[in-house]
Amino acid sequence: MAVQSRNGGRPDEPVVVVGAGLAGLAAAMRLQGHPVLVVERDDAVGGKARSRERDGYTFDLTGHWLHLREPDLRDLVFGLLGEESLNRLARRATVWLDGRVITYPFQANINGLPLGARVRCLGSYLAARLRGGNGDPAQMRFEDFIVERFGRGMARHFFIPYYSKKFHGIALDELRTEWLKDYFPMPTTAQVIRGAFGRDHRIGYNSRFLYPERGGIGVLPEAMLKACAGRAGFELRLETSLEEIDLAGRRLRLSDSPRWRRWGAIISTMPLADLLDSVTVLPEEIRDARRALRSSAMRYADVALRAPSPIREHWVYTPGPEIPFYRMGVYTNAAPLMAPPGGASLWVEIAGQAGPVADSEIIEALVRIGAVAAPEDVLFVDQHKVEHAYVVFDDAREKAIGTILPWLAGQGIHSCGRYGRWGYGSMGDAINDGFSAAALVAGAADGV
Secondary structure, three states, X not given: OOOOOOOOOOOOOOEEEEOOOHHHHHHHHHOOOOOEEEEEOOOOOOHHHOEEEEOOEEEEOOOOOEOOOOHHHHHHHHHHHOHHHEEEEEOOEEEEEOOEEEEXXXXXXXXXXXXXXXXXXXXXXXXXXXXXXXXXXXXXEHHHHHHHHXXXXXXXXXXXXXXXXXXXXXXXXXXXXXXXXXXXOOOOHHHHHHHOOOOOOOOOOOOEEEEEOOOOOOHHHHHHHHHHOOOOOEEEEEOOOEEEEEOOOOEEEEOOOOOEXXXXXXXXXXXXXXXXXXXXXXXXXXXXXXXXXXXXXXXXXXXXXXXXXXXXXXXXXXXXXXXXXXXXXXXXXXOHXXXXXXXXXXXXXXXXXXXXXXXXXHHHHHHHOOOXXXXXXXXXXXXXXXXEEEXXXXXXXXXXXXXXXXXXXXXXXXXXXXXXXXXXXXXXHHHXXXXXXXXXXXXXXXXX
């Protein structure tokens, strides 16, 4: 008789990894000695860290920069890609606001505002600080946090227009602030004051970053796949998606075959809402929690130029309503080989609730902010849509995932990665999350 693992599967049944993005491939890398089947609905690995090439121009699924603060992650990436293949970059990012260019982060560099607006922002900031509010993100709604921490002036000029009207498209008092940890620049009072009078501060987790010299960020998942390929028990199926999970029969069905197959454990990196939709029978409590999961969509466009971009920035925030996108960037300012000699590769990000935007509107706005010299410099614009781009951190989210994720784990399904855990995180976080899920599965299978 076959020995049952804690996950309920037999040792010879594969761990099914759903999604060949960074978290899924990281899990596969760590599951050496275990049979692993990785399924990916796209025609290549990478997920949202994939790169695409057209006519000699390379594009990511918008900007993906490597912030490798942990030595173990840095060693891993250097070992996979070679340290010499990565460009070391100091962030060049700005906010384009009413025709003015303000160094990012806005809250530390309000010297770019007109004098009157600057004085009002600084005054309301100092008043907020004198009131003594700590602005603890873990206990507050996003709008309350912004006003208490930075004052109403900064909230009105940047945070509300950007996050509410352009980014999420919902009122800031609906949003919680769990996602802010490690990702929201928090200048000191001294830095804000100095930043109001001419000294730029390039603070924040992404003030310095790494980026591949050639090939885009997609070279990282490709290297991770190479580390798994050829290993005994490893299998990858591209253009294959998870269709159904039957928990009672401990079986699943994939899009490449009508037959059901057994599984030992599942590590899923697909969006948590979509994963639950694939389960044939859900308890009522889990169905209710699934209905509470919210996300915002994003449209993005790859833009190829025949000429260099006039700006030096790696990316630019555009909170104003006159610009159809909320952020844009220039890949070739980080890696010139992302385009043919003399050309440039750009991207723009458009909130999903804005609906389709004409290519001509995108080009006109790029010219307006100075990222493109003339419309005739644009060779092509390719638009795409991402259904689950950003998780909405509202009041219901924490309770919902606190209900869903433990229940899934009890069924032998470990949902991980940024979208699998229905959260927010960097590429490094995704890799670490994949490692953690693999450790749980391996430990259960080995009886640890």
